[in-house]
Amino acid sequence: MDTKHRILDEALTLFSEKGYANVYVNDIAQKVGIKAPSLYKHYKSKKAIFDAIIDEMNDRFAKQAKDLHIVGNDPKADAHIYETLSEEEMIKLGFDLFSYYLHDDYVKRFRKMLTIEQFHNKELADTYTKLYVDDPLSYQGMLLGQVAASGGLNTESVDVMTLQFFAPIYMLLTMCDRTPEREEEALKILEGHIRQFNRLYSRKRG
Amino acid sequence: MDTKHRILDEALTLFSEKGYANVYVNDIAQKVGIKAPSLYKHYKSKKAIFDAIIDEMNDRFAKQAKDLHIVGNDPKADAHIYETLSEEEMIKLGFDLFSYYLHDDYVKRFRKMLTIEQFHNKELADTYTKLYVDDPLSYQGMLLGQVAASGGLNTESVDVMTLQFFAPIYMLLTMCDRTPEREEEALKILEGHIRQFNRLYSRKRG
DNA sequence: GTCTATAAGAAGATAGAC
DNA sequence: GTCTATCTTCTTATAGAC
Numbered sequence: 001m002d003t004k005h006r007i008l009d010e011a012l013t014l015f016s017e018k019g020y021a022n023v024y025v026n027d028i029a030q031k032v033g034i035k036a037p038s039l040y041k042h043y044k045s046k047k048a049i050f051d052a053i054i055d056e057m058n059d060r061f062a063k064q065a066k067d068l069h070i071v072g073n074d075p076k077a078d079a080h081i082y083e084t085l086s087e088e089e090m091i092k093l094g095f096d097l098f099s100y101y102l103h104d105d106y107v108k109r110f111r112k113m114l115t116i117e118q119f120h121n122k123e124l125a126d127t128y129t130k131l132y133v134d135d136p137l138s139y140q141g142m143l144l145g146q147v148a149a150s151g152g153l154n155t156e157s158v159d160v161m162t163l164q165f166f167a168p169i170y171m172l173l174t175m176c177d178r179t180p181e182r183e184e185e186a187l188k189i190l191e192g193h194i195r196q197f198n199r200l201y202s203r204k205r206g
Numbered sequence: 207m208d209t210k211h212r213i214l215d216e217a218l219t220l221f222s223e224k225g226y227a228n229v230y231v232n233d234i235a236q237k238v239g240i241k242a243p244s245l246y247k248h249y250k251s252k253k254a255i256f257d258a259i260i261d262e263m264n265d266r267f268a269k270q271a272k273d274l275h276i277v278g279n280d281p282k283a284d285a286h287i288y289e290t291l292s293e294e295e296m297i298k299l300g301f302d303l304f305s306y307y308l309h310d311d312y313v314k315r316f317r318k319m320l321t322i323e324q325f326h327n328k329e330l331a332d333t334y335t336k337l338y339v340d341d342p343l344s345y346q347g348m349l350l351g352q353v354a355a356s357g358g359l360n361t362e363s364v365d366v367m368t369l370q371f372f373a374p375i376y377m378l379l380t381m382c383d384r385t386p387e388r389e390e391e392a393l394k395i396l397e398g399h400i401r402q403f404n405r406l407y408s409r410k411r412g
Numbered sequence: 413g414t415c416t417a418t419a420a421g422a423a424g425a426t427a428g429a430c
Numbered sequence: 431g432t433c434t435a436t437c438t439t440c441t442t443a444t445a446g447a448c
Contacts, residue, residue: 003431017325021227024423037426038432046424116322118384119223125384133381160398167373175339178324178331192366200406209413230441244414246443 004042006032008056011049016112020050020120054127057110061131068139082143083150087198093143094169094194095187097136101173102183112177132170140166153201161201168193210248212238214262217255222318226256226326260333263316267337274345288349289356293404299349300375300400301393303342307379308389318383338376346372359407367407374399 001009010031014023025046029036043049085093101107111132118128141162147153148161155161172186207215216237220229231252235242249255291299307313317338324334347368353359354367361367378392 019225019227019322019325021225022326025425026423034431035433036424037434040425041431044425112325116225116325119225119318119322120228129381129385129388133377155402157398157402160395160402163374163377163395163399164370164402167377168369170377171339171369171373175335179335182335189366189369192363193369196361196363196366196370231443232441240413241415242442243416243444247413250443252442 003032003034007039007042007049008053012053012106012109012113015050015053015116016109019116020113053110053113054124060106061135065135082146083152085147085152087195090198091191091194094165094190097140098169098173098187098190102176108177115174115177136166136170137162155201165194165197209238209240213245213248213255214259218259218312218315218319221256221259221322222315225322226319259316259319260330266312267341271341288352289358291353291358293401293408296404297397297400300371300396303346304375304379304393304396308382314383321380321383342372342376343368361407371400371403 007028011023011028014027014031025039026036028049029039032039039049043052101111114124114128114131117124119125137159141158144153144162144165145158148155148158153161169190172190176183176186213234217229217234220233220237231245232242234255235245238245245255249258307317320330320334320337323330325331343365347364350359350368350371351364354361354364359367375396378396382389382392
């Protein structure tokens with residue numbers, strides 16, 4: 001990894017731990033192994049480093065959204081796999097989702113940084129809501145909608161069902177960001193949630 | 207309100223909007239209507255102002271917990287009212303809970319400040335989790351547990367049921383903190399959530 | 413308790429040698 | 431591209447008059 005990118009990497013780590021304002025250009029330089037003035041050969045200001053991190057994230061998540069077909073105009077075509085979903089498969093889906101968000105190093109650091117900076121301006125607020133509310137609900141809604149359409153889950157509103165599936169995952173995830181020592185507890189609760197979710201929605205409607 | 211308390215009030219507003227590090231003692235003084243050095247007659251440092259806000263919050267929430275009997279050793283004695291709960295009453299419960307957290311000025315500012323500062327140290331992280339995860343789940347669990355005990359809701363795990371009731375409320379609440387213009391949308395989703403929750407858990411178990 | 417003046421130091425950024 | 435030296439500005443905090 002070249003210096004220019006190592007700066008972004010170390011800055012993201014520091015920003016996610018202490019917030020933008022509590023990280024000094026000297027801290028970033030030290031982690032990279034250069035002196036602070038050298039940073040300015042790569043980025044014209046501290047703010048430019050932050051902006052570059054946001055830009056990089058936009059690229060990554062746009063690419064991911066494309067891979068996951070979140071924005072595809074024919075999502076059904078690629079979701080056959082979810083048409084029938086056993087309870088164990090649904091638990092695996094939830095655990096995989098949880099584990100990816102919680103343990104992927106880049107995803108985790110970026111989410112924590114955005115959590116700290118979300119109220120700084122409207123753009124960051126909208127980015128947070130898109131990445132951690134609207135996009136997951138859209139993606140999960142597509143999958144659960146497929147299962148519902150094939151009769152595996154019964155609901156009058158896929159949107160509400162998806163919220164009820166995802167919100168507990170979101171809440172446990174943000175808790176683990178704060179208190180990682182409660183991850184084991186969170187995973188047990190997560191399993192209980194998914195099993196109960198599956199039973200609730202598998203019941204034939206009256 | 208005396209100057210000493212007005213300082214806490216204005217500081218909390220600013221901290222909740224910009225975060226501790228982005229607020230300067232001069233900003234606080236200006237809002238209070240005095241010059242920055244005068245602050246130091248009331249608090250020995252900027253950090254002392256922050257600590258005083260945390261202390262005040264601890265007092266308030268401890269008092270509230272006592273009022274709500276969250277920590278009472280005989281919660282059942284005061285929860286008769288929840289033994290039977292219609293769908294409309296449950297919607298009112300959810301809306302009241304949501305509205306209190308979202309619109310109470312002190313509660314909202316404090317939550318936003320803690321959101322920004324939650325990763326600063328372990329104590330703040332634990333405070334956040336206690337106030338916005340453990341305490342609400344404990345309180346709501348007590349109420350829903352009463353309804354379940356009297357046969358109004360059917361579940362094998364009150365804890366999981368309570369999480370499924372509260373997590374969507376939490377997620378919508380934190381979304382409204384970021385994007386208040388989506389409050390109307392959030393309230394519609396909230397109503398859909400509670401109606402569906404009620405129907406799911408009211409169904410007789412097989 | 414509030415003010416003006418100012419100290420003390422931190423932090424972002426630039427200049428210019430190598 | 432990296433360094434040392436330095437500038438400028440900002441920020442917390444104190445001193446001392448009123």
